[in-house]
Amino acid sequence: xxxxxxxxxxxxxxxxxxxxxxxxxxxxxxxxxxxxxxxxxxxxxxxxxxxxxxxxxxxxxxxxxxxxxxxxxxxxxxxxxxxxxxxxxxxxxxxxxxxxxxxxxxxxxxxxxxxxxxxxxxxxxxxxxxxxxxxxxxxxxxxxxxxxxxxxxxxxxxxxxxxxxxxxxxxxxxxxxxxxxxxxxxxxxxxxxxx
Amino acid sequence: xxxxxxxxxxxxxxxxxxxxxxxxxxxxxxxxxxxxxxxxxxxxxxxxxxxxxxxxxxxxxxxxxxxxxxxxxxxxxxxxxxxxxxxxxxxxxxxxxxxxxxxxxxxxxxxxxxxxxxxxxxxxxxxxxxxxxxxxxxxxxxxxxxxxxxxxxxxxxxxxxxxxxxxxxxxxxxxxxxxxxxxxxxxxxxxxxxxxxxxxxxxxxxxxxxxxxxxxxxxxxxxxxxxxxxxxxxxxxxxxxxxxxxxx
Numbered sequence: 074x075x076x077x078x079x080x081x082x083x084x085x086x087x088x089x090x091x092x093x094x095x096x097x098x099x100x101x102x103x104x105x106x107x108x109x110x111x112x113x114x115x116x117x118x119x120x121x122x123x124x125x126x127x128x129x130x131x132x133x134x135x136x137x138x139x140x141x142x143x144x145x146x147x148x149x150x151x152x153x154x155x156x157x158x159x160x161x162x163x164x165x166x167x168x169x170x171x172x173x174x175x176x177x178x179x180x181x182x183x184x185x186x187x188x189x190x191x192x193x194x195x196x197x198x199x200x201x202x203x204x205x206x207x208x209x210x211x212x213x214x215x216x217x218x219x220x221x222x223x224x225x226x227x228x229x230x231x232x233x234x235x236x237x238x239x240x241x242x243x244x245x246x247x248x249x250x251x252x253x254x255x256x257x258x259x260x261x262x263x264x265x266x267x268x
Numbered sequence: 269x270x271x272x273x274x275x276x277x278x279x280x281x282x283x284x285x286x287x288x289x290x291x292x293x294x295x296x297x298x299x300x301x302x303x304x305x306x307x308x309x310x311x312x313x314x315x316x317x318x319x320x321x322x323x324x325x326x327x328x329x330x331x332x333x334x335x336x337x338x339x340x341x342x343x344x345x346x347x348x349x350x351x352x353x354x355x356x357x358x359x360x361x362x363x364x365x366x367x368x369x370x371x372x373x374x375x376x377x378x379x380x381x382x383x384x385x386x387x388x389x390x391x392x393x394x395x396x397x398x399x400x401x402x403x404x405x406x407x408x409x410x411x412x413x414x415x416x417x418x419x420x421x422x423x424x425x426x427x428x429x430x431x432x433x434x435x436x437x438x439x440x441x442x443x444x445x446x447x448x449x450x451x452x453x454x455x456x457x458x459x460x461x462x463x464x465x466x467x468x469x470x471x472x473x474x475x476x477x478x479x480x481x482x483x484x485x486x487x488x489x490x491x492x493x494x495x496x497x498x499x500x501x502x503x504x505x506x507x508x509x510x511x512x513x514x515x516x
Binding site for chain 1: 323327
């Protein structure tokens with residue numbers, strides 16, 4: 074199972090996704106100088122449009138502000154927008170295309186509810202978080218119980234390890250297993266399970 | 269056709285909507301107004317459970333106090349919830365960092381549960397400072413003596429924008445709880461009235477009784493439990509008739 078863990082570590086080391094972009098943006102802002110989309114792209118390794126798309130949403134949502142436009146340089150250096158951060162929440166803002174805020178994910182809501190009630194059944198969670206289906210709450214609680222974050226006694230769960238402000242993620246891995254040598258071969262990729 | 273009632277829909281209990289409204293009021297308040305609030309009521313009235321809906325709606329940070337909470341441990345918990353995984357430094361440094369994090373997102377409330385444990389200690393002023401300097405709302409949840417304890421600290425007390433007393437469970441809330449907790453099992457009106465009367469609207473005790481009613485229904489093989497099947501009025505888990513003697 075080692076390659077799987079390595080892959081998870083790797084994806085943590087290289088910032089990806091909106092969380093990753095936001096952490097890069099905060100680090101750039103901490104230097105005190107305005108920055109461009111290229112600065113963000115250079116620190117991550119994803120397609121350009123993913124970063125610029127997120128920057129656009131952030132600008133529409135009022136999290137970053139356009140302060141300047143660098144003129145196109147000599148040769149093939151294109152013009153670039155220079156930004157600065159206006160609002161700086163700790164967690165990456167989750168935004169729709171038009172910049173309005175998205176509600177928290179089901180897992181984030183469930184995790185907060187778990188921290189608040191401490192002793193609960195899946196039905197209690199659903200009662201506290203009305204938009205979440207019972208199956209989601211139960212699956213998430215069982216996954217956390219299997220990992221030792223909750224202790225399970227029949228249908229009742231108890232929070233035993235408060236891990237912190239971010240909700241634990243449930244990942245699923247795709248592995249290639251060779252029954253001849255009884256080994257997992259090749260690289261394995263872990264993805265977050267959709268709630 | 270009661271079987272088609274969705275048993276797991278939210279019970280919009282009065283406390284749930286009251287707390288969500290309180291957070292809305294605080295988040296959208298005039299920035300010149302103070303940002304503290306208190307939600308208080310006796311143990312077992314479902315304050316924390318009622319707070320979850322509002323907390324999720326406004327992505328609140330939630331911290332729970334205890335008997336031995338100190339300024340340092342409280343700040344450390346607050347920082348962890350605000351997103352600083354390993355808080356360090358002296359109290360002043362931690363406080364400044366907490367303010368910095370709260371300023372970054374002034375629409376995100378901070379909820380301090382079991383605040384009666386710290387309301388008589390001098391460092392309760394910390395909450396006032398966090399709210400004043402960051403502009404983010406801070407809501408204290410505690411038992412019924414919370415306002416009385418805070419009276420000793422005028423600086424904190426006069427910055428509380430809203431005092432919200434928790435409400436006991438009434439007949440309407442009770443019906444919602446029954447639908448949520450009992451599913452297809454029904455409670456006869458006499459049992460419902462007896463439980464509500466004997467528990468004096470204490471949500472935790474009501475829930476215990478509802479769970480017992482479901483058990484009784486299973487054992488007796490009935491779908492409607494009345495007071496006799498339940499075992500009479502004495503079988504109800506109820507508030508003590510006499511208040512406990514004060515410790516010397």
